[in-house]
Amino acid sequence: MTKFNSRESEFPIDPMFLDRWSPRAFTGEAISTAELFTMLDAAHWAPSSFNAQPWRFLYARRDTPHWTKFLHLLVPSNQIWAQNAAALVFIVSKSHMRLPGSDADVPSHSHSLDAGTASGFLALQARKMGWYLHGMAGFDLERAIVELAVPAAHRVEAVYAIGKQADKSVLPEKLQAKEQPNTRLPLQELVFEGGFPHT
Numbered sequence: 795m796t797k798f799n800s801r802e803s804e805f806p807i808d809p810m811f812l813d814r815w816s817p818r819a820f821t822g823e824a825i826s827t828a829e830l831f832t833m834l835d836a837a838h839w840a841p842s843s844f845n846a847q848p849w850r851f852l853y854a855r856r857d858t859p860h861w862t863k864f865l866h867l868l869v870p871s872n873q874i875w876a877q878n879a880a881a882l883v884f885i886v887s888k889s890h891m892r893l894p895g896s897d898a899d900v901p902s903h904s905h906s907l908d909a910g911t912a913s914g915f916l917a918l919q920a921r922k923m924g925w926y927l928h929g930m931a932g933f934d935l936e937r938a939i940v941e942l943a944v945p946a947a948h949r950v951e952a953v954y955a956i957g958k959q960a961d962k963s964v965l966p967e968k969l970q971a972k973e974q975p976n977t978r979l980p981l982q983e984l985v986f987e988g989g990f991p992h993t
């Protein structure tokens with residue numbers, strides 16, 4: 795087992811997986827374009843079906859003209875804390891792909907999974923650089939499609955706040971109580987040899 799960050803794994807995994815978590819208390823420190831693009835570079839090295847690379851990254855950095863629009867796409871309960879993030883990044887996936895040797899697009903079975911892998915790479919690269927990510931499904935999807943000019947056959951998967959961690963005292967009291975690394979279900983509830991058990 796590995797013990798790190800007040801978490802404990804069942805097997806001896808690399809501590810970086812326990813180090814990554816999703817704080818809400820951010821300092822409001824700005825991020826440079828070079829730092830943000832370093833994280834996005836790592837994300838786009840994720841594997842994908844047929845190497846179709848269906849992920850698209852739409853970003854706004856704080857104190858730049860697009861920041862307010864991005865922040866206001868979040869539900870109010872996320873805006874409360876994400877307003878202190880350094881950047882907001884929507885991950886969008888392209889739902890169709892061109893197979894090698896074909897001249898027509900076909901639906902991709904795994905575009906969301908592939909984009910999810912990219913989000914994991916993004917989070918781990920961010921941690922290596924001293925930043926944290928916090929994913930959010932809490933945003934206005936209909937407005938995001940319009941205001942971010944999302945083309946047809948694309949799915950807005952989630953939005954990620956990137957920030958430097960602050961003391962939890964910057965949060966409202968209710969959120970302070972939740973501001974700690976959480977745990978996971980036991981592997982035996984998730985892993986099955988040979989298929990799902992018959993009930």
Ligand SMILES: Cc1cc2nc3c(=O)[nH]c(=O)nc-3n(C[C@H](O)[C@H](O)[C@H](O)COP(=O)(O)O)c2cc1C
Pocket residue numbers: 814815816817872928929930931932933951952975976
């Ligand atoms: C796709 C996705 C959507 C999420 N949506 C929200 C959200 O809208 N608001 C929020 O506060 N946290 C959100 N979270 C954070 C999760 O609650 C968090 O990742 C989960 O509890 C596991 O905790 P950890 O990331 O600290 O390990 C989201 C995470 C993901 C990956």
